[in-house]
Amino acid sequence: MINQRFDTPSPVRLDLRLPVANAEITTTDKPESTVVVTGPQRMLDATKVELDGDRLLVEIQRKLFGGFGHRFNGEQLRVEITVPARSRVEIASAAGDGVLDGTFDRVVVKSASGALTATGEILGDAVIQTVSGNIRLPRVGGDLRAASVSGNVAAGEVGGSVVAKSVSGDVRVASVREGRVEVQSVSGNVEVGIAGGTNLDVDASTASGTLSSEVPLSGTRNAKQGPTVVVRGKTVSGDVRLYRAA
Numbered sequence: 001m002i003n004q005r006f007d008t009p010s011p012v013r014l015d016l017r018l019p020v021a022n023a024e025i026t027t028t029d030k031p032e033s034t035v036v037v038t039g040p041q042r043m044l045d046a047t048k049v050e051l052d053g054d055r056l057l058v059e060i061q062r063k064l065f066g067g068f069g070h071r072f073n074g075e076q077l078r079v080e081i082t083v084p085a086r087s088r089v090e091i092a093s094a095a096g097d098g099v100l101d102g103t104f105d106r107v108v109v110k111s112a113s114g115a116l117t118a119t120g121e122i123l124g125d126a127v128i129q130t131v132s133g134n135i136r137l138p139r140v141g142g143d144l145r146a147a148s149v150s151g152n153v154a155a156g157e158v159g160g161s162v163v164a165k166s167v168s169g170d171v172r173v174a175s176v177r178e179g180r181v182e183v184q185s186v187s188g189n190v191e192v193g194i195a196g197g198t199n200l201d202v203d204a205s206t207a208s209g210t211l212s213s214e215v216p217l218s219g220t221r222n223a224k225q226g227p228t229v230v231v232r233g234k235t236v237s238g239d240v241r242l243y244r245a246a
Contacts, residue, residue: 002037002044006051011087011105017059018047019094021077027085027102027120039077047077056083086123091116097133106142109135115151125160128153134169143179146171152188157195164190166238175245178227185238193245197226204233204240213242 009031016023021039033056035049046060058079076096083089090108091098100107100118108127109116115133125142128135135146135153143160146153148169155162155172161179164171166188173181177195183204194200194215204211233240 002035002047002049004035004049006033006035006056007031008033008051008054008056008084010054011084012051012054012056013088014081014083014090015055015057015059016079016081016089016091016093017057018077018079018092018096019060020075021079021093021096022098023079023081023091023093023096024099025081025083025089025101027087027104028082029085030082031084033083034081036080037077040075043075043077126155144173162192166190176229178229181229181231181233183231183233183235183240185233185235185240187237188235189239189241190233190235191241191243192231193243194229195245199226199228200231200242201228202231202242204231206235206238206240208237209235209239211240215242215244 012033035058037047048061049058085103086105088106089104092110093114094112096114098114098116102120104122106124107122110129111133112131113133117136118138121139123141126137126140126144128146130151131149133151137155139157140155141159144155144158145163147165149167150169152169153171157175158173162173162176162181165184168187170189172191175193175195177198181192183190200215200217202217
């Protein structure tokens, strides 16, 4: 087992680079960061944990473990990390699920098959790339960029713009108040909630799916005062639905 504690009076930049690991990351009001890693000893021996300035790195060193192409035979690490609130998080993983609990400044996730579930709030931007893992995010204060092949992406309120691309997975954003929403999907469905009092400008098309809007479109001459959401989208067989957020 690896068990390390660091004095971190300010938020950190957590850089998590593990090929196969389940990770639970929690924010704390304490001026410290802790890292606990458990799993097969040979994987622990290749795991590096260090704090360099405000960058907290947790990674498996490829040279010691034989590269990410090594067959893991079901072996996996479990990582439990606490960092100060408003820290930034970047995760790179081939497989394994992630849980984020707390208040984060910015989140970047690149995963092949891992799922990500977040609670609390992401104050800034969220950038998500996944092949088959499902993504669930809370409120994103900044922009959301999400790309998925077959996994589903579900986000709550987004304060900035949204770029979502999917092949067969569904994309759902519960509420957008202003900015630009760009969606592309082959067979997955796309649903976007438009906040109350927000105008809507849509240019979207689908080859064989359906396109529907429960929110009246805003012409440039008669648009009401208030923010505007610009929606641009294209799907092949997936449906696009715009609705008024609760």
